[in-house]
Amino acid sequence: MGVALVLRVRGHAPSKVFRSPLRGLACGVYAVPYDDGHCYVGATSQISLSEAPLPRVQAVHDLLTAATEQVSLDFAQAELHKILVGYRPTTMDTFPLLGRTSLDGIWIASGTKRDGFHLSPRSRTSS
Numbered sequence: 001m002g003v004a005l006v007l008r009v010r011g012h013a014p015s016k017v018f019r020s021p022l023r024g025l026a027c028g029v030y031a032v033p034y035d036d037g038h039c040y041v042g043a044t045s046q047i048s049l050s051e052a053p054l055p056r057v058q059a060v061h062d063l064l065t066a067a068t069e070q071v072s073l074d075f076a077q078a079e080l081h082k083i084l085v086g087y088r089p090t091t092m093d094t095f096p097l098l099g100r101t102s103l104d105g106i107w108i109a110s111g112t113k114r115d116g117f118h119l120s121p122r123s124r125t126s127s
């Protein structure tokens with residue numbers, strides 16, 4: 001699972017996307033500027049065998065600390081607009097699960113962990 005934040009930055013909101021180098025097996029700290037001084041800040045990564053729909057205080061604390069130290073000191077004075085929680089579905093052997101199941105018409109394309117967008121299937125109908 002992973003936690004990300006939407007902050008409203010007073011002062012100097014980042015004007016460009018920024019991403020720090022990867023930390024051990026997790027993702028780096030990154031900031032994506034939105035409109036009106038809002039900024040997406042991500043992300044934590046925690047391996048869990050069961051679902052965890054609510055963010056942990058420790059995760060939010062670690063992310064804010066890392067983002068403030070590595071991206072912008074202005075994050076310390078920002079407004080916490082939203083806390084986002086999502087999953088990075090991962091298989092036990094870390095290989096993705098792709099293909100049809102024994103149920104007719106049900107396919108699986110998951111287990112891609114942090115590379116969800118890059119490995120997401122492309123529809124045949126799109127050009």
Ligand SMILES: Cc1cc2nc3c(=O)[nH]c(=O)nc-3n(C[C@H](O)[C@H](O)[C@H](O)COP(=O)(O)OP(=O)(O)OC[C@H]3O[C@@H](n4cnc5c(N)ncnc54)[C@H](O)[C@@H]3O)c2cc1C
Pocket residue numbers: 001002003004042043044085086087088089109110111112113114115116117118119
């Ligand atoms: C904070 C964060 C940042 C990330 N950043 C990046 C990034 O920069 N680049 C990148 O490539 N990837 C990133 N990822 C990873 C990427 O989001 C995931 O790998 C991708 O979303 C996985 O897609 P999925 O379809 O396998 O699972 P999901 O996106 O989790 O989709 C599973 C869906 O199934 C639904 N569902 C669950 N249980 C049931 C049920 N019983 N019945 C019906 N529906 C159900 C859920 O509601 C959900 O909509 C990030 C993930 C997080 C959490």
